[in-house]
Amino acid sequence: MNEAILPRDKGAAPLDLMIAVMAFLAALALGASLIADRAAQNWQNGLAGKITVQILPPQRGDAGKTLGAETQTVLGILRSTAGIARVNALSQAEQVKLVQPWLGTGNLVSDLPLPQLVDADIAPGSDVDLAALSTRLKQAVPDAVLDDHSHWIGRLRDLAHTFMWSAYGVLILIAVSMAAAVSFATRAGLDTHHEMVALLHQMGAQGGFIARAFEWHYFRSTLVAAAAGAAFAALLFMIAGGLQFAGVEAVPFLPPLGLKAQELLWLSVVPAGAGAIALVTARLSVLAALRSIY
Amino acid sequence: MVRFENVGMRYGAGPEVLRDVTFVLEAGSFTFLTGLSGAGKTTLLKLITVAERPSRGLITLFGHDLATVRRKTLPALRRRVGVVFQDFRLLDHLSAFDNVALPLRIAGGQPADYALDVDELLSWVGLGDRLGAKPPTLSGGEQQRVAIARAVVAKPDLLIADEPTGNVDAEIGARLIRLFAELNRLGTTVVIATHDRSLMENTRSREMRLVDGRLVELRVRT
Numbered sequence: 001m002n003e004a005i006l007p008r009d010k011g012a013a014p015l016d017l018m019i020a021v022m023a024f025l026a027a028l029a030l031g032a033s034l035i036a037d038r039a040a041q042n043w044q045n046g047l048a049g050k051i052t053v054q055i056l057p058p059q060r061g062d063a064g065k066t067l068g069a070e071t072q073t074v075l076g077i078l079r080s081t082a083g084i085a086r087v088n089a090l091s092q093a094e095q096v097k098l099v100q101p102w103l104g105t106g107n108l109v110s111d112l113p114l115p116q117l118v119d120a121d122i123a124p125g126s127d128v129d130l131a132a133l134s135t136r137l138k139q140a141v142p143d144a145v146l147d148d149h150s151h152w153i154g155r156l157r158d159l160a161h162t163f164m165w166s167a168y169g170v171l172i173l174i175a176v177s178m179a180a181a182v183s184f185a186t187r188a189g190l191d192t193h194h195e196m197v198a199l200l201h202q203m204g205a206q207g208g209f210i211a212r213a214f215e216w217h218y219f220r221s222t223l224v225a226a227a228a229g230a231a232f233a234a235l236l237f238m239i240a241g242g243l244q245f246a247g248v249e250a251v252p253f254l255p256p257l258g259l260k261a262q263e264l265l266w267l268s269v270v271p272a273g274a275g276a277i278a279l280v281t282a283r284l285s286v287l288a289a290l291r292s293i294y
Numbered sequence: 295m296v297r298f299e300n301v302g303m304r305y306g307a308g309p310e311v312l313r314d315v316t317f318v319l320e321a322g323s324f325t326f327l328t329g330l331s332g333a334g335k336t337t338l339l340k341l342i343t344v345a346e347r348p349s350r351g352l353i354t355l356f357g358h359d360l361a362t363v364r365r366k367t368l369p370a371l372r373r374r375v376g377v378v379f380q381d382f383r384l385l386d387h388l389s390a391f392d393n394v395a396l397p398l399r400i401a402g403g404q405p406a407d408y409a410l411d412v413d414e415l416l417s418w419v420g421l422g423d424r425l426g427a428k429p430p431t432l433s434g435g436e437q438q439r440v441a442i443a444r445a446v447v448a449k450p451d452l453l454i455a456d457e458p459t460g461n462v463d464a465e466i467g468a469r470l471i472r473l474f475a476e477l478n479r480l481g482t483t484v485v486i487a488t489h490d491r492s493l494m495e496n497t498r499s500r501e502m503r504l505v506d507g508r509l510v511e512l513r514v515r516t
Contacts, residue, residue: 204373
């Protein structure tokens, strides 16, 4: 007893399918924004607090000997600088490994005059005057270039933020499309159930009573369809994470495409949001339509 | 309770289907609205039940001038009117119980509060064993009795019935009229549109007759 006033529409499957697909795309966009956010954090954490000094190979004389002396000078300056916690000159093998993704493993690498790289970590909480350090290095070793990675960090952060905002834009577009679809379906539902609406109206039902019958109807169906779409997207993210865990190599320079458990929970925002959109849209559509009835 | 003054009604640009209709329904009265098909009975009932606006004239319902009453007051006025539609207008996906309970749900009632009343009423109209039946599985007469139970379940101040006994046998018809009379005795104002003059026998009532959209005859049976 006390059954739902609005019957289940027989032709509702296409709407449910469309909602599920939109929720799937929304969950993908949301997941991608989470991955971009995590990547930006990782890049920031990985590079912040680190500086690199690059000593270009000399063009004249005994390049190897000069480069070695310049490296020792740079190491000395860095070690004597307050706030520098660790200093390390990269070995030839480490430097070759760095350029291997671009130049491969052939003889070309060993024939090229590679610059000497010196890594240094800034102690947490220390305030190193990088401009003054750069000037001191330049004066002592004109071929030395100090890189505090701020340029890279900034660009990576901008890239990640661009990606995140694009994902949010996609989410907004999907939300608007979903609202339009539910509005259209509600109006079609009002037409289909015109006699029932007229009867309830005639029996003295307030607009809110009739609207509730529609809004809960579309809320439930949208919630279920969107949950299915979001669950499918979550499954894909879990498969992506599983592939990585199984040792399948990720695309170079891209962050891992899997989502952590707490990030997967964020995907539940999609069906909840979709349900809320359906609820509000259906209510507004019904109330607007009822205003045209005496 | 209901007052019509020089009321006229036309649909769109068509001819007037009601012309200069003037009458008063006193509280507690029992009225038969008669007339041939097309005389305007259903339109007159639609105006009384606030389903349509008149093209001209003044209608007062429960002391409210319908031309000036605020829109948000209309649902409350409609809830005071029980209507038995000629075509029943039952919701096919709801059980007989839920169809009858609909006015109580609309009024904000809870199933626990009205379940017994609905059961009793359906038993009274002979459908005590068909509570869970959906209208498509009911005969025409059974559907009509569900429609009547739905109209009276909320104990309306005004009961409007459009050909309420058209699909039931004489015995059930007489029983339904007794139900209307009983409601009338308890204070409900009753208006029944019919062309079955036998219904008027043995009922203390007033007759309003419509001919070509005009109210031409007023008669009291005692």
